[in-house]
Amino acid sequence: MGVSIEVTNLNAWYGTNHTLQEINLNIPANHATALIGPSGCGKSTFVRCLNRMHETNPIARVTGTVLIGGLDIYADAKPVEIRRRVGMVFQRPNPFPTMSIYDNVAAGLKLNGYSNHHVLDDIVEKSLKNSALWEEVKDELKKKSGASLSGGQQQRLCIARALAVDPEVLLMDEPASALDPVSTSKIEDLIFQLKSQYTIVIVTHNMQQAARVAEKTGFFLNGRMVEFDSTHKIFTNPSDKRTEDYITGRFG
Amino acid sequence: MTRIRFQQSLEELKEQLLVMAGLAEQSIQRAIEAYRVRDLSICNLVSISEMAINRLEREIDQAALDLLAMEQPMAVDLRFILSVIKINADLERVGDAAKTISDRVRSMEQMAQADLPVDIPRMAELAAEMVRKSLQSFIEGDADLARSILTMDDAVDAMNRAAYKALTKVMEEQSHLAPQALNALMISRALERVADHATNIAEDVIFWVQGDDVRHHKSIKTAPDPHVMG
Numbered sequence: 428m429g430v431s432i433e434v435t436n437l438n439a440w441y442g443t444n445h446t447l448q449e450i451n452l453n454i455p456a457n458h459a460t461a462l463i464g465p466s467g468c469g470k471s472t473f474v475r476c477l478n479r480m481h482e483t484n485p486i487a488r489v490t491g492t493v494l495i496g497g498l499d500i501y502a503d504a505k506p507v508e509i510r511r512r513v514g515m516v517f518q519r520p521n522p523f524p525t526m527s528i529y530d531n532v533a534a535g536l537k538l539n540g541y542s543n544h545h546v547l548d549d550i551v552e553k554s555l556k557n558s559a560l561w562e563e564v565k566d567e568l569k570k571k572s573g574a575s576l577s578g579g580q581q582q583r584l585c586i587a588r589a590l591a592v593d594p595e596v597l598l599m600d601e602p603a604s605a606l607d608p609v610s611t612s613k614i615e616d617l618i619f620q621l622k623s624q625y626t627i628v629i630v631t632h633n634m635q636q637a638a639r640v641a642e643k644t645g646f647f648l649n650g651r652m653v654e655f656d657s658t659h660k661i662f663t664n665p666s667d668k669r670t671e672d673y674i675t676g677r678f679g
Numbered sequence: 680m681t682r683i684r685f686q687q688s689l690e691e692l693k694e695q696l697l698v699m700a701g702l703a704e705q706s707i708q709r710a711i712e713a714y715r716v717r718d719l720s721i722c723n724l725v726s727i728s729e730m731a732i733n734r735l736e737r738e739i740d741q742a743a744l745d746l747l748a749m750e751q752p753m754a755v756d757l758r759f760i761l762s763v764i765k766i767n768a769d770l771e772r773v774g775d776a777a778k779t780i781s782d783r784v785r786s787m788e789q790m791a792q793a794d795l796p797v798d799i800p801r802m803a804e805l806a807a808e809m810v811r812k813s814l815q816s817f818i819e820g821d822a823d824l825a826r827s828i829l830t831m832d833d834a835v836d837a838m839n840r841a842a843y844k845a846l847t848k849v850m851e852e853q854s855h856l857a858p859q860a861l862n863a864l865m866i867s868r869a870l871e872r873v874a875d876h877a878t879n880i881a882e883d884v885i886f887w888v889q890g891d892d893v894r895h896h897k898s899i900k901t902a903p904d905p906h907v908m909g
Binding site: 635662664665670671 | 682685686751752753754755756757758890
């Protein structure tokens with residue numbers, strides 16, 4: 428099941444560039460939360476702080492508190508453990524190109540010490556079913572490589588790979604921006620189904636997509652979170668003029 | 680500013696609606712004038728305007744639909760387009776009400792003049808003022824002005840109820856005046872509807888400008904939940 432995320436006084440830097448400033452935010456469990464804002468506003472940096480990916484850059488720095496399911500991820504947990512609990516899907520699908528579909532999904536499990544084939548088979552099947560890819564690939568699991576799939580299928584394969592290690596949170600950084608409309612619809616339907624089991628945070632430039640899939644939406648601008656509210660409120664009657672100007676296309 | 684073409688399209692939509700508003704307002708004023716001076720030539724103008732209003736209604740709906748489909752408007756722009764669609768329908772109904780009044784004026788031509796206990800000119804003045812103010816609130820995006828119109832509707836409703844009571848009595852007690860009384864009753868009813876449409880327009884302006892849904896604000900708290908009604 429998904430868990431809530433509580434962010435308090437979060438600041439992030441790349442070198443001297445203060446990219447996130449005093450972010451305070453509570454993301455509810457088992458909901459999809461969308462983060463929107465113009466390029467460079469800090470939304471991708473923010474999600475990378477939620478699984479400690481931000482600190483993989485040597486010049487990056489973070490202060491503040493992030494509680495995931497009550498666990499302080501910067502004080503009480505190792506990055507590897509956090510990244511198991513908080514899965515991530517990127518803009519461009521990145522399957523391991525030489526591995527089979529099966530091995531792509533099982534890769535994270537094997538790294539975590541799973542070796543029993545029956546257990547692996549079950550988890551791979553369950554993960555591919557949860558990512559709505561099973562029916563399309565079940566007959567060629569070990570024959571076809573991940574790279575041979577279409578872009579939309581590759582992205583669902585990456586979602587299956589993220590789900591296989593049983594995360595509580597799924598971060599998605601523009602997961603459909605490189606996909607055609609049909610593949611985008613499949614990803615959106617998938618998000619809709621997955622949010623009953625996982626807490627989903629999705630970064631998107633597509634505001635209609637945010638409106639379609641998320642119950643909550645946050646608007647970022649210049650490293651600050653300007654407004655966080657129900658998606659309905661943000662897209663019909665936002666409280667802040669800057670939010671309204673952005674979503675109506677008056678700047679951005 | 681980005682989306683310049685979209686913003687221009689919104690301005691064009693507003694201008695189209697203002698043309699429609701001008702025609703509807705002129706139409707109701709002409710119908711009232713036709714009643715006051717019993718002039719059938721004015722009635723002809725009302726009929727011509729009504730046809731133009733009907734044509735504009737379709738054009739405005741089509742333009743609004745195109746913007747919804749092509750531009751995926753958000754927030755204040757989305758509220759504006761929804762309000763335009765609804766105001767458009769209300770203005771078309773104002774045109775219909777003007778036509779109803781002018782049709783009654785035509786039929787009065789065949790009838791003897793009668794002194795009826797109903798102040799149609801006063802009621803017409805109030806309804807026309809509501810239309811004028813509601814359109815002013817739309818032109819200026821003035822939610823405060825729009826809110827001031829909502830209370831005016833009660834006065835027109837009260838006048839219509841009083842007219843109904845008085846004219847029914849005339850029909851009962853002076854049957855030879857029944858045709859004139861019936862005509863006056865239909866005009867009173869048309870004016871009451873014009874005031875209702877002006878109220879709707881004012882409510883839509885408030886929704887567009889402030890995002891507040893103020894419709895049925897008096898009765899909504901005590902209304903039964905439609906989702907649990909058998």
